[in-house]
Amino acid sequence: MRRLRTTITLAAAAAATALVLTACAPTAVDGSRGGDASGDAGSDVEPTTLSLVGFAVPKAGNDAAQELWGETEDGQGVTWETSYGASGDQSRAVADGLEADYVHFSLEGDVTRLVDAGLVAEDWNAGENNGIVSQSVVVLVVREGNPKNIQSWEDIVQPGVEIVTPNPGSSGSARWNILAGWGSVIANGGSEEDATEYLRKFFTNAVALPGSGRDATTAFTSGTGDVLLSYENEAILARQNGETFDYVVPDQTLLIENPAAVTVDADPKAQSYLDFVLTPEGQEAFAHVGFRPLTGDVDFEVEGANDPSDPFPTVPTLLTIADDFGGWSATNDTFFGDEGLVTKIQAETGKQ
Structure with missing residues (x-):
């Protein structure tokens, strides 16, 4: 090769x-x-x-x-x-x-x-x-030095933490992000009721819901929010281009x-x-621009990764749409349809 x-x-x-x-x-x-x-x-x-x-x-x-x-x-x-x-x-x-x-x-x-x-x-x-x-994974992008010590999904729904994520009405990236947060609650032994309450806190803390994943990155790099939910590759690419933020790969996250x-x-x-x-x-x-290869481990450094020599660390609990949510057909209806859970929570919180 x-x-x-x-x-x-x-x-x-x-x-x-x-x-x-x-x-x-x-x-x-x-x-x-x-x-x-x-x-x-x-x-x-x-x-x-x-x-x-x-x-x-x-x-x-x-x-x-x-x-x-x-x-x-x-x-x-x-x-x-x-x-x-x-x-x-x-x-x-x-x-x-x-x-x-x-x-x-x-x-x-x-x-x-x-x-x-x-x-x-x-x-x-x-x-x-x-x-x-x-493919990639959902990560938590934070300000340089991680001043709010954000390490987990639970940390981002604490009072006073401002979240930036794209809008699930237009952005596929947003849907991955939201499902990763929901899934982390279930993976830690929580109930669906617990996960639903988590999403209410999540949207309450959301201060920007741009139209796309790239627009969300732009909003964050322009100074909006404390944490950006993003693809791992987006964080790596932005750092390759001189951005100075940090990013956290949570112990429980979703394979994109x-x-x-x-x-x-x-x-x-x-x-x-x-x-x-x-x-x-x-x-x-x-x-080389931050995506996790389908063909297995890499034997080269990836600039912009937290550890360029080990750019794609193993995630202890890596959720998938097929195994943990039953596939996209059911998931879209349950969460993002006209009567879906996320659609209703966005309306309740005024974050549409």
């Missing part, structure tokens, strides 16, 4: 700097998208343009993987048009007509929406990885699994890119 070049890592981090510090909104259906070049088309290579629509968080990973894939035979001559924003908003935009060859979302439901619309094949998740291409798929009318090269992302080299590209 070719080692991921340092230049790739630095380029991906630099490209993501503006996104860490600036909100990223979904692109309009009129096609006014940003472009990322991948590969140098020679005179004997027919140029191809692929459209990627995704949630904001994995942009740096995709940028790095696209550059490496651009060096392969299939990737040569490919130019990328990309649109990044909040996962739910991006999924709805594709369903409404935004062109996409390859989609990369936060939640399974954002892909199944496109299956229902006839835009993605029903067997999109039939492979060994069940459609998952990137992000799906990707090609659309039914996609150029065949889109499938080639998806296949590449799942290779050890593709996963290494994502690992």
